[in-house]
Amino acid sequence: MDYFPDRQHVRLRSLELGTYLHAAADGIEVGLHTDRASVTAAWTVHRYQNEHDNTYLLLHSAASGRYLAAATNTRAPRGQSGFRVEQREFDEPEVASIMWQVIRPGNFVLLRHVGANFLRANGRRRFSWNSGVTVDKFQNMSTMMHWVVEPIPALQAYPGVPAPIAEPLSSPxxxxxxxxxxxxxxxxxxxxxxxxxxxxxxxxxxxxxxxxxxxxxxxxxxxxxxxxxxxxxxxxxxxxxxxxxxxxxxxxxxxxxxxxxxxxxxxxxxxxxxxxxxxxx
Structure with missing residues (x-):
């Protein structure tokens, strides 16, 4: 867990593909993208300790505040391996789907969901139609489950919210x-x-x-x-x-x-x- 100090912002880069774990703007989807400068590529570390003194890694999006979760009851989209990964709320005292364990076998980390599946990237080509993020079982272990943790320095002051956007507010x-x-x-x-x-x-x-x-x-x-x-x-x-x-x-x-x-x-x-x-x- 040394790679994940509490409250630190980090990026997670696929060692195999070079793309980054992104929280989609809808607050639900999770995907891969080359853009490392977008706030949707930033995740905030929340170290969580349960009543048995076990410590788990939780990651919430710096864009939406919603937590990285394994939806292990929902199969991954066609062409991807394992089960869906999404963003969800932390709305109960303990939510198993957002709890992760860190394994560091080398110059990368593995993120193991408490349900025993591992976070993985999909799509061997960078812009492949089947690219995405899922969780998959240990038996399918591959370099697609290797993630590089990139710490993000902190700004000294609040950067503010985005500029106004054009949107229809009263369209029939x-x-x-x-x-x-x-x-x-x-x-x-x-x-x-x-x-x-x-x-x-x-x-x-x-x-x-x-x-x-x-x-x-x-x-x-x-x-x-x-x-x-x-x-x-x-x-x-x-x-x-x-x-x-x-x-x-x-x-x-x-x-x-x-x-x-x-x-x-x-x-x-x-x-x-x-x-x-x-x-x-």
Missing amino acids: QFTCILFGRDPPPVRAIRFQRANDDGTFNEDGWREFQFTGSSSYRLLYELIIRLDIVNFVMCVRAGRYARLTPLLSNLPSGTGNTLYIVAIHNMTPGADELRFPDMGAA
């Missing part, structure tokens, strides 16, 4: 059907301001309806509702998930409710937050 349903557009997502935003130490009250949530995926627009809405300006928006992907500073637009496929905690700048809670420097070599 028939217009979406006529032009083949997906209707804009509508979700409940449950939000609150954290205490100065970064803690918050589970009974302190307020709620409003939000249309679209722009984190810039969401920031503006929260400025009005919280009556503060200088804060970091953090998303909580499940009751037991760690807070993740929002660095991307909102995931499009992750349900009807998003939990946001605002941590005011210049507080001890804000000082504890970490932001990956995706431009670092």
Whole structure:
């Protein structure tokens, strides 16, 4: 586990293919991509210790806050080996699908899911149609299960949310059907301001309806509702998930409710937050 210090940001690069493990923008899919500068290639280490003092590796996306999970009840897509890998919430005290063990046999690591399968890349050619990420059994062990851990340095300050995006926010349903557009997502935003130490009250949530995926627009809405300006928006992907500073637009496929905690700048809670420097070599 030395390769995975708690709260460190890391990239996982396939030793065989040279591509990186990415969290898809929908907050559900996981795949491979050559882009190492995107925040979707950054994963935050969450070292989890259970009641038996066993320590497991959890990885949550620096983009969505959602956790890397093995969906061992769902077969991999056609042409890929094993079972699906996806992003999911940490919504129960212990979620077996997001728990991993680290094996380091050389200059790479193996990530073994507690269900005994190993994280693997698929697709022998970099842009092969069957490329993707799955978990597969030990009997199919190959170099496709070898991963290189690349630590990501931290930025000194919050980089902010992405610039505004153009999105239809009030398109009638028939217009979406006529032009083949997906209707804009509508979700409940449950939000609150954290205490100065970064803690918050589970009974302190307020709620409003939000249309679209722009984190810039969401920031503006929260400025009005919280009556503060200088804060970091953090998303909580499940009751037991760690807070993740929002660095991307909102995931499009992750349900009807998003939990946001605002941590005011210049507080001890804000000082504890970490932001990956995706431009670092």
